[in-house]
Amino acid sequence: MQExxxxxxxxxxxxxxxxxxxxxxxxxxxxxxxRGCGCRHGFCGACATIYRxxxxxxxxxxxxxxxxxxxxxxxxxxxxxxTDKRTYDIExxxxxxxxxxxxxxxxxxxxxxxxxTKACTQDLDVMQYIAYAQRGDFEACAEESFDxxxxxxxxxxxxxxxxxxxxGVLARRLTGKYIAPETAHLKKRVEEVRKGAFDELIEQIxxxxxxxxxxxxxxxxxxx
Amino acid sequence: MITxxxxxxxxxxxxxxxxxxxxxxxxxTADEKDALLKAYHPxxxxxxFADIKIGPNKGQKVPAELGSLLNxxxxxxxxxxxxxxxxxxxxxxxxxxxxxxxSAAIEAHEAGAGxxxxxxxxxxxxxxxxxxxxxxxxxxxxxxxxxxxLDAFGGGHFAAxxxxxxxxxxxxxxxxxxxxxxxxxxxxxxxxxxxxxxxGGTSRKRMHACKDYSGAExxxxxxxxxxxxxxxVVEFTAAVELIKDDKGQVAGAVLxxxxxxxxxxxxxxxxxxxxxxxxxxxxxxFPTSNHxxxxxDGLVMGYRAGAPLLxxxxxxxxxxxxxxPSQIFGALVTEKVxxxxxxxxxxxxxxxxxxxxxRDVSAASIIRECSDRGKGVETPxxxxxxxxxxxxxxxxxxxxxxxxxxxxxxxxxxxDIDMRKEPIxxxxxxxxxxxxxxxxxxxxxxxxxxxLVAGEAVGGIHGKNRLMGNSxxxxxxxxRNAGKAAAQKAKKIKLGTFNLDHVVQYAEELKKAxxxxxxxxxxxxxxxxxxxx
Numbered sequence: 001m002q003e004x005x006x007x008x009x010x011x012x013x014x015x016x017x018x019x020x021x022x023x024x025x026x027x028x029x030x031x032x033x034x035r036g037c038g039c040r041h042g043f044c045g046a047c048a049t050i051y052r053x054x055x056x057x058x059x060x061x062x063x064x065x066x067x068x069x070x071x072x073x074x075x076x077x078x079x080x081x082x083t084d085k086r087t088y089d090i091e092x093x094x095x096x097x098x099x100x101x102x103x104x105x106x107x108x109x110x111x112x113x114x115x116x117t118k119a120c121t122q123d124l125d126v127m128q129y130i131a132y133a134q135r136g137d138f139e140a141c142a143e144e145s146f147d148x149x150x151x152x153x154x155x156x157x158x159x160x161x162x163x164x165x166x167x168g169v170l171a172r173r174l175t176g177k178y179i180a181p182e183t184a185h186l187k188k189r190v191e192e193v194r195k196g197a198f199d200e201l202i203e204q205i206x207x208x209x210x211x212x213x214x215x216x217x218x219x220x221x222x223x224x
Numbered sequence: 225m226i227t228x229x230x231x232x233x234x235x236x237x238x239x240x241x242x243x244x245x246x247x248x249x250x251x252x253t254a255d256e257k258d259a260l261l262k263a264y265h266p267x268x269x270x271x272x273f274a275d276i277k278i279g280p281n282k283g284q285k286v287p288a289e290l291g292s293l294l295n296x297x298x299x300x301x302x303x304x305x306x307x308x309x310x311x312x313x314x315x316x317x318x319x320x321x322x323x324x325x326x327s328a329a330i331e332a333h334e335a336g337a338g339x340x341x342x343x344x345x346x347x348x349x350x351x352x353x354x355x356x357x358x359x360x361x362x363x364x365x366x367x368x369x370x371x372x373x374l375d376a377f378g379g380g381h382f383a384a385x386x387x388x389x390x391x392x393x394x395x396x397x398x399x400x401x402x403x404x405x406x407x408x409x410x411x412x413x414x415x416x417x418x419x420x421x422x423x424g425g426t427s428r429k430r431m432h433a434c435k436d437y438s439g440a441e442x443x444x445x446x447x448x449x450x451x452x453x454x455x456x457v458v459e460f461t462a463a464v465e466l467i468k469d470d471k472g473q474v475a476g477a478v479l480x481x482x483x484x485x486x487x488x489x490x491x492x493x494x495x496x497x498x499x500x501x502x503x504x505x506x507x508x509x510f511p512t513s514n515h516x517x518x519x520x521d522g523l524v525m526g527y528r529a530g531a532p533l534l535x536x537x538x539x540x541x542x543x544x545x546x547x548x549p550s551q552i553f554g555a556l557v558t559e560k561v562x563x564x565x566x567x568x569x570x571x572x573x574x575x576x577x578x579x580x581x582x583r584d585v586s587a588a589s590i591i592r593e594c595s596d597r598g599k600g601v602e603t604p605x606x607x608x609x610x611x612x613x614x615x616x617x618x619x620x621x622x623x624x625x626x627x628x629x630x631x632x633x634x635x636x637x638x639x640d641i642d643m644r645k646e647p648i649x650x651x652x653x654x655x656x657x658x659x660x661x662x663x664x665x666x667x668x669x670x671x672x673x674x675x676l677v678a679g680e681a682v683g684g685i686h687g688k689n690r691l692m693g694n695s696x697x698x699x700x701x702x703x704r705n706a707g708k709a710a711a712q713k714a715k716k717i718k719l720g721t722f723n724l725d726h727v728v729q730y731a732e733e734l735k736k737a738x739x740x741x742x743x744x745x746x747x748x749x750x751x752x753x754x755x756x757x
Binding site for chain 2: 169172187
């Protein structure tokens, strides 16, 4: 016999199997999801959710697809939150402290309440990565925010109105483009291809009969 | 809950671990692989397939679930759509908001075209976002695009279209460079050298990664770039049929607002189908690693408009989907786990195969272990084999898992499974459609010369099986090319009078063929609500 528990979606009670996630429990209850459902495997941040277990004070945030239901859970989805992405030209900006000041000045209004970190569905130290951004340490901000899925739960809890995931994206792009060391072997290979260094070889292999290709493939040397 | 049998089997895995370390299991011969695939790969199960009844691929095999959508009528067959009332107008209409669509939109915009992107969910709700392991490119000294070609051609059973595969491998280094210059944070060492590993079937270590968030890091960067360029992105709006004109060109698409149910019209000089895969059709009842919207809409729309399919009968089952716990059943366990050294182990603690055979061979081998050989581990939802993840920490040092595959660690820790200390149970999951709409080297369909396809919706790039890391690559290479080509083509296109005659003709042909078309297509979203199942 399947164990059933009572949960509350938007305040309405449903009896659902205890081993489901919040997302599959909503579907079990009869919801056809269009919003609040994306990759269903914890990578896209579409299913930001807020809940409180009956009788407990604490408000919790989670991804509906990665969280098992518990008895007495009061659940509300946050299918959209007005986070504020500022636009910029990645070719024109530089990784200086000023750029954060210009694009996301509200990060300097952080009051240090740490609500963002408590709300993070990925257990990231969100307040810390905002602190790194404030002082222009984009590489540290990028590293600390790297696993962010952009669900926006942090932003829903922020009294300063910071759009944390957007700050993280900017820091990562600055790091990837300007701060991380250049890759010489990549640059060289792109140049070789452009100059036609492989043109003849690729044409040759494209024209080989299948039997010869099979032989080449089955006897190719595999790097250890 | 973990069962007693699972606990007992873990002890056997632990008991053999020390002697397995450092011994590379034997790779299969070509003949062994062929026999294995024929006996155990789901593509060879006759009852999983149906025939296409009408259209350019009439009489060919197709997965039964996709077949039933192709043999269905349009959802707008009996709807009155006013094609003269245009809601969106563009030079280039991009259908789909994943990696291919975003790359196409950026390049078309860069080329000066007016671009509109429509997507039935949000931009970034796509399989791209979920790709974990990495992206291939032959950019190191011991490697070359020719070697990459050989690996991919052989891994795809010598069936890839040479003109497409050539583009994939030759343009790969530039794709990585483009992403890097957009700000994608690849794993590099202190000197800037890319940290690269093997994938199943690669002969050189050319897998570039961004931890195990490779697709997510690429997708969120592309999304940010699309938004920076102010390209209009119409979310929660599905394209449901292509619109054609009296010259046989495509002229845009009929759109459906997923929330209000309203139909709208997008007019465009060129259309790029970048709608991705079909995992949510659950072929042969497999679970899937795919995102919620992977329902083959683009294949259905394109086919109905007259564009042929290629290799639609070949599907990739990723060998390592989650078999336990049930909450994440079918979710992807990246191949990178094996690249980093974890072996595939059966219930008896035996390494039953080389961990880095190609995906189709690995999947078939796991299915054999769990069926005829009777060496699978029973789970509450079926069976599986072990992926011996503690080996990674032993080989790479403590902390390797947290550094290189943090998403996997997090996913399992949510359910109190610490993959650093205990092995995990896996079974093949429906992962990728190898086939799709047929295109030429420039990205255009062969039947309609202003209709392009990019990404997973394309057939022929990989042949009949795809190597790890070649899909993230193909969405970038073919997405970019499609965007550039569509922008150029749009300059030369003069549209005629709009119509939806092909939708009516398709219905008539189905009727003539004696098909009872009860369902409507494209599906748009899987039917998961209990009353719909």
